[in-house]
Amino acid sequence: MDVFVDNFTEAHRWIYDLADSHVLLQYLAWVAYSMFLMCFAAGFANIVSIQAAGSGIPEMKTCLRGVMLQEYLTFKTLVSKVISLICVLGSELPVGKEGPFVHIGSMCAALLCKFMSLFSGIYKVLENFIIARNKEMMTVGCAVGIGCCFASPIGGALFSLEVTSMFFVARNYWRGFLSATFGAFIFRLLPVWNRQEDTLMALYATKYRLDFPFDLQELPVFAVMGIVCGFGGAFFVYLYGKITLFVKKQKATNSFLMKNCFLYSALVSVLISTLTFPLGFGQFMAGQLTQRESLISFFDHRTWSNHGIVADFDNDDHLAAWKHPQANVFVILSIFVIMKVNKHTDTQFSLLFIFSYDDSQIKGNAYVCVLGAAFGRLVGEGLATLFPDGFNMDGHVYHITPGVYAVVGAAALTAGVTHTISTGVIMMELTGQINYALPILISVILSNMISQSLQPSIYDKVIRIKKLPYLPMLSWGHRDKYNIHVGDFMKREVRYITLNSTYRDIFKILGSGNLKTLPLVKSTESMLLLGSVERAQLLALLKQRSQHLRKENAPTMPISYKVHFQIEEWEEQQLDEQVNFNNCKIDPAPFQLVERTSLHKTHTMFSVLNLDYAYVTSIGRLVGVVSLKELCKAIEGSLPADGVRLRPILATFRDRGVRGSWTETTELRKLLDHQIKKQTEKMKSSSIITTILGEMCTFY
Incomplete structure (x- = not known):
């Protein structure tokens, strides 16, 4: 993929250089090339597979949660994703490939599982085994995607651990490292085979000093x-959410864009290309450099300025793009940071509709990484100007290295957007610098602490906007997670079937909703939960019953019943018969909760076991059900005013040591009294029998 993107970029530069005799022709060549690739990517993705839209990480979190999105991991989606991503990256739009690479790696893993299932033999019957193995493979695919993108096997495995799942299965740990290491090795070995590099090196190799990496006085700055x-x-993240929600509310604009997606993509592409035109405003922000070239220049070990004046560099060097005769380095870097934020806004508006007409977006860490690196470079150049003599340690002078601040800024801002610690590890592997682990980790941890207390991660934000079925995390300040119980937010009106249910009852229940499973209770009076039955099993039961009746009873039916409406009337009468559950698969142990289970414990169990619902019982009796929807509402605090029973003042001290509610205690006492009564009657009957036997023995 990188080869095709590099070829597209070189072709863009070649066409631009051909028109060097006229500024207008250069502008048209610069804009038209990007516009063509953008429109092609939009059309190809919409025609082949609309599921290729978006970053991929939010959807993968949902899939690993247990909800498989329709046609999201198919081969045509893979083809659409790869080709569209190549065109978008070749158009030099400010987007990244990390999120799409996670999606691509997961699709490859899912397709490989589907292929290997042809040779699985006996495991074809074990559906749960296949589902669990597919999830493990998709988790490994996420690690491979990041590992190949950054040549960072350790950071890739850790990133997939942090982002894709809330609880990680330990047995997938070594699999992720093994696959990511092998993928990163092949990715870096190919340039050596093509004689582009002499040996295996870091993707953004740097030349920072090793004898004195940083001074302790620099740690507060980091x-x-x-x-x-x-x-x-x-x-x-806040800006992303506001823009997305604003666009979704514009119904007239959305309907127009659904009919003219190519026009909208072309307009936004022209706008962004105009801002980066090298002879226009792009000369103040190194518009001719790609994101990779910008990162290489930001991570450079040399100081750009001498009292604000850009130093002289070779014309072939990437650093020459940051030199302008009418502006110093601080003005150029400040303009670059501001315009990157503005370009993010423009790109956000465009990519909402490039591949689909919902709130999908190709979002990668590379764009945020470049923005953070620019901010870090600005700070580093400022310190280098304030302290031109550097630090004097034991008679040796150590000058400030602005490139280190760019690395720290890139890692910190990316961590603040994604809420991950592994971005620091990725930056260390990306630059080949382990000596700066301490400042990188300090900045990453502090950035995480601040951002997590203010906003969700960019991936969780997308999940909330798209309303994907994913369980949000409990915030640090969610103190009510121990005071709110299942009985406060569960759904008490439960649809169920009993052992005495008729076929008509099952037919009505199945027609009243799209429930995947239904609880099976002993009777309406007792409500004792016996298990759960899947919807497919009940549909098969109805179909089997209908075929059986028509086959056996049709020959013995009266002639008058041969009329169509009379046949339907006869079938209606047969629906009142009691259901026979002998040929139906029943889950005898569905997951159950009690009314006093806390919100924190419920959230933990749903997250670890990937549950979609859980039945609430009281001494075996079904009293309610909790689904992912009710749990999300309880976490987000969107319950109605009377949805949560507020506990009175000092209730904690009064109820200390009491584990059950008054109702549960009463029911337990009744059950205990009933058992004692039965034991007493049994003992009385046994004593009477013993007395009679004794008398009989005495008589004989």
Whole structure:
């Protein structure tokens, strides 16, 4: 993929250089090329597979949660994703490929599982085994996607652990590392085979000093950068959410864009290309550089400025793009940061409709990484100007390296947007620098602390906007998670079937909703939960009953019943017969909760076991049900005013040591009294029998 993207970029530069005799022709060549690739990507994705839209990470979190999205992991989606991504990256739009690579890796894993299932033999029957193995493979695919994208096997495995799942299965740990290591090795080995590099190196190899990496006086600066990047990451996510919701509310605009997606893509592509035109405003922000070239220049170990004036570099060097005769380095970097934020806004508006007409977006960490690196470079150049003599340690002078601040800024801002710690590990592997682990981790941790307390991660934000079935995390300040119980937010009106249910009852229940499973109770009076039955089993039961009746009773039916409406009347009469559950698969142990289970414990069990619902019982009796929807509402605090029973003051002290409610205690006491009464009667009957036997023995 990188080969095709590089070829597209070189072709763009070649066409631009052909028109060097006229500024207008250069502008048209610069804009038309990007516009063509963008329109082609939009059309190809909409025609082949609309599921290729979006980053991929939010949807993968949903799939690993247990909800498989329709046609999201198919081969045609893979083809659509790869080709559209190549065109978008080749158009030099400010997007990244990390999220799409996670989706691509997961699709490859899912297709490989589907292929290997042809040779699985006996395991074809074990559906649960196949589902569990597919989830494990998709988790490994996420690690491979990040590992191949950054040549970062350790960071890729850790990133997939942090982002894709709330609880990670330990047995997938070594599988993720093994696959990510092998993928990163092949990715970096190919340039050596093609004689592009001499040996295996880091993707963004740097030349920082090793004898004295940083001074202790610089650690507070790194910490402040982490705090600022935390606020910046939260603002980035906030801006993304506001723009997306604003676009979704414009119904007239949405209907227009659904009919003219190519026109909209072309307009936004022209706008962004105009901003980056090298002879226009792009000369103040190195518009001719790609994101990769910008990162290489930001991570450079040399100092760009001498008292604000850009140093002289070779014309072939990427650093020459940051030199302007009418502006110093601080003005150029400030304009670059501001315009990157503005371009994010423009790109956000465009990518909402490039591939589909919902709130999908190709979002990658590379764009945020470049923005953070620019901020870090600005801070580093400022310190290098304030302290031109550097630090004097034991008679040796150590100058400030602005490239280190760019690395720290890139890691911190990316961590603030994604809420991950592994971005620091990725940056260390990306640059080949382990000596700066301490400042990188300090800034990343502080950025995470600030951003997590203000906004959700960019992936959780997309999940909320798209309303995907995913369980949100409990916030740090969610103190009511121990005071709110299942009985406060469960659904008490439960649809169920009994052992005495008729075929008509099952037919009505199945027609009243789309429930995947139904609880089976002993009777309406007792409500004792016996198990659960899947919807497919009940439909098969109805179909089997209908075929059986028509086959056996049709020959013995009266002639008058041969009339069509009379046949229907006869079938209606047969629906009142009692259901025979002998040929139906019943789950005898569905997951159950009690009314006093806390919100925190319920959230933990739903997250660990990937539950979609759980029945609420009281001494075996079915009293309610909790689904993912009710649990999300309880977590987000969107319950109605009377949905939560507020506990009175000092209730905690009064109820200390009491584990059950008054109702449950009464029911338990009744059950205990009933058992004692039965034991007493049994003992009385046994004593009477013993007395009679004794008398008989005495008589004989």
